Amino acid sequence: MIDERNYTRLRSIIRSRTGIDIVCYSRSFITRRLEFRMNACNIKDYDDYLRLLEHSDEVKVFTAHLSINVTEFFRDPDVFARFADLLKDYDNARIWSVGCASGEEPYTIAIIAKENGIRCSVLASDINRDAIERAKNGLYSFKSIRNVPKDTLARYFVMTDGGYLVRRDVKDMVTFEIRDVTGSMPTGSFDFIFCRNMLIYMDAQSKETIIGNICNALKRHGYLILGKSEYVNYPAVLSCIDNKTKIYRKSV
Numbered sequence: 001m002i003d004e005r006n007y008t009r010l011r012s013i014i015r016s017r018t019g020i021d022i023v024c025y026s027r028s029f030i031t032r033r034l035e036f037r038m039n040a041c042n043i044k045d046y047d048d049y050l051r052l053l054e055h056s057d058e059v060k061v062f063t064a065h066l067s068i069n070v071t072e073f074f075r076d077p078d079v080f081a082r083f084a085d086l087l088k089d090y091d092n093a094r095i096w097s098v099g100c101a102s103g104e105e106p107y108t109i110a111i112i113a114k115e116n117g118i119r120c121s122v123l124a125s126d127i128n129r130d131a132i133e134r135a136k137n138g139l140y141s142f143k144s145i146r147n148v149p150k151d152t153l154a155r156y157f158v159m160t161d162g163g164y165l166v167r168r169d170v171k172d173m174v175t176f177e178i179r180d181v182t183g184s185m186p187t188g189s190f191d192f193i194f195c196r197n198m199l200i201y202m203d204a205q206s207k208e209t210i211i212g213n214i215c216n217a218l219k220r221h222g223y224l225i226l227g228k229s230e231y232v233n234y235p236a237v238l239s240c241i242d243n244k245t246k247i248y249r250k251s252v
Ligand SMILES: C[S@@+](CC[C@H](N)C(=O)[O-])C[C@H]1O[C@@H](n2cnc3c(N)ncnc32)[C@H](O)[C@@H]1O
Pocket: 024, 067, 068, 069, 070, 071, 072, 075, 098, 099, 100, 101, 102, 105, 125, 126, 127, 128, 131, 179, 180, 181, 182, 195, 196, 197, 198, 227
């Protein structure tokens, strides 16, 4: 595990060169990522690697590896099936996809709303600038769309030489922005907040701060949807309505 001196130096280099504060990530996650990149660069010594981070574009590669952007359309289809049921109670829903990566999750939400004839606006945010650029382009490979039912694919995507392009009317429902969820929150409040597969990389204290912030941004009786291997323990405010799909409801 990285020691205190190297960790403090690493944190300060990343913050001064990229503006990202790594304090929210667990030490073991940071150590695993560091060792992965050191191996890739054939470097054995922390000091040598920190020097490289300080003076080269390796800092961009390292931070890109911190924000693991793995995602796909209709990831965990049973979660989206349950979401579609809950959404039917709304005429006009406001939804936030926190840690949206390259956009597959917020576009899936928009497609489901369209399929069910429900108006909705989706705010989609991520700390990773490149992921947000890819999301805005809305162009995806076959791997990303493999869970999309064939008829849905035909309705909401245009096939191009470069891949599957999300149609304009779906794109118009989603607003993308770069945002660090440990910092300031968006204005207004939301009926649904998706925060999936991001908290697993966070330390306990950051996780608690993020969940507190998210609870403030949820409307009364709004829903929080976590990743399948994630959970929160906040019984005074959030009750789990389905342990399999990790959907919570704000009770106050
Ligand atoms: C594994 S992806 C999850 C994508 C999508 N939510 C899903 O479940 O398919 C995790 C995303 O969280 C983002 N992330 C990590 N730390 C973040 C932070 N502090 N603020 C906002 N986004 C963050 C990463 O950049 C990454 O795109």
